[in-house]
Amino acid sequence: MRIFPRRYACVLPAALCDRVSAQFRQLFGAAGVASTGFxxxxxxxxxxxxxxxxxxxxxxxxxxxxxxxxxxxxxxxxxxxxxxxxxxxxxxxxxxxxxxxxxxxxxxxxxxxxxxxxxxxxxxxxxxxxxxxxxxxxxxxxxxxxxxxxxxxxxxxxxxxxxxxxxxxxxxxxxxxxxxxxxxxxxxxxxxxxxxxxxxxxxxxxxxxxxxxxxxxxxxxxxxxxxxxxxxxxxxxxxxxSHWTVCGQKMSKSLGNVVDPRTCLERYTVDGFRYFLLRQGVPNWDCDYYDEKVVKLLDSELADALGGLLNRCTASRINPSGTYPAFCPACFPSEPGLAGPSARARAEDYALVNAVAALPQQVAHYYDHFQIYKALEQVSACVRQTNGFVQRHAPWTLNWESPADAPWLGTVLHVALECLRVFGTLLQPVTPHLADKLLSRLGVSATERGLGELCFLPRFYGHACPFEGRKLGRETGLLFPRLDQSRSRLVKAHGT
Structure with a gap:
């Protein structure tokens, strides 16, 4: 029996299978997919x-x-x-x-x-x-x-x-x-x-x-x-x-709408493409793919929300010492009812702490039950909440030289960095390179990145925090570059 693919003159089954198998192995390697046995x-x-x-x-x-x-x-x-x-x-x-x-x-x-x-x-x-x-x-x-x-x-x-x-x-x-x-x-x-x-x-x-x-x-x-x-x-x-469709249609060679994963890995990066597929891929029903959708999601959630949050909290202008600032329990008491004259935390801030504290267990459950898209939905929602927290308290308007501002400024940054540490830890199976870059920037060592070691905001609960006062890791540049450069040029033109 001989097989005659379009581009090959005459190929025996064994030779064709060898070629196709090698292509899959190369693709898995490029996509960061490992196996204990192939x-x-x-x-x-x-x-x-x-x-x-x-x-x-x-x-x-x-x-x-x-x-x-x-x-x-x-x-x-x-x-x-x-x-x-x-x-x-x-x-x-x-x-x-x-x-x-x-x-x-x-x-x-x-x-x-x-x-x-x-x-x-x-x-x-x-x-x-x-x-x-x-x-x-x-x-x-x-x-x-x-x-x-x-x-x-x-x-x-x-x-x-x-x-x-x-x-x-x-x-x-x-x-x-x-x-x-x-x-x-x-x-x-x-x-x-x-x-x-x-x-x-x-x-x-x-x-x-x-x-x-x-x-x-x-x-x-x-x-x-x-x-x-x-x-x-x-x-x-x-x-x-289920399957991926393209603009509402089933992928088909005759229609010419087949998506080449190798091209996508080059265009969106390995972590970006993995994130999109796992964030948007719902097992219960077919999901639709088109390039604009990928760009919009990755720019919104990885470049702007997560990357922007990291840049804000580690920028030298707002964090000149380049450290994990101290948390002030007087500014952010463990319970709203314990608020004293120095307390500045609001109800929405307690909602954020509760949401992120519950996140590791929720994400682990979704990972274990093959509901990765739900895990990433929860992470994304908490990233938005954290950005809201930072925007709400505008630490860039506070002054490290002010005795009234400094404790609260450090607390805001401490909480935001703790949230980022949780996000980076939980994203490791999905976006390993991006998560490594984020955790390295926070100064989190390789032995402190396990789910079992993930203790969120210990100072809020009255425990010591091993990261408080620690030097941040070296500057690693943008966490994830924007794919839609037109908006980046617009932002630079208006200086915002």
Missing amino acids: LRTTEPRHRAAVRHFWGELRSRGLLRKGLYEGWYCASDECFLPEAKVTRQPGPSGEPVPVSVESGHPVSWTKEENYIFRLSQFREPLRQWLRGDPHAIAPEPFRGAVLQWLEEELPDLSVSRSRRHLHWGIPVPGDDSQTIYVWLDALVNYLTAIGYPDAEFQSWWPATSHIIGKDILKFHAIYWPALLLGAGLSPPHRIYVH
């Missing part, structure tokens, strides 16, 4: 795992060889029941059969295959999902899978004739058949953690899959059923994400 399903260890898994299914009487007949979608690599096939006008105007779910063409196929007794697992799958409401998240996708299980669940063809598909793993003991690509591919989750050796049991089933919604059926029905058939438990969690 598995190719052509590796010998994976072939051994697939053969062992096949043997487990066969030993339990779950595989039979027989004539398989039905609608086959080559693009989706699966057979479809009649109810999942419809007809749409083709290029000539004549109706052609297509998949209801994907819209890809299907054809009636009849061949001898090995068949997995999937129909036996309909009730066990329903019990699994009803017994664990969090097995598939977000909830709408779990509901979709339960709805599929209300319908017919036919047995599944798990091999193809080797005459038609010699690229793949041969069925053990029957070289006339190739193991179905999806069964082969899904077993890679086990291969990566050492299956079939005993070491894999320390990981399984305490495992989470993160998948696109278009492959939900393979991961939430076929895969759990195959695992149960092999005597294993379903995955611990299946997190599902």
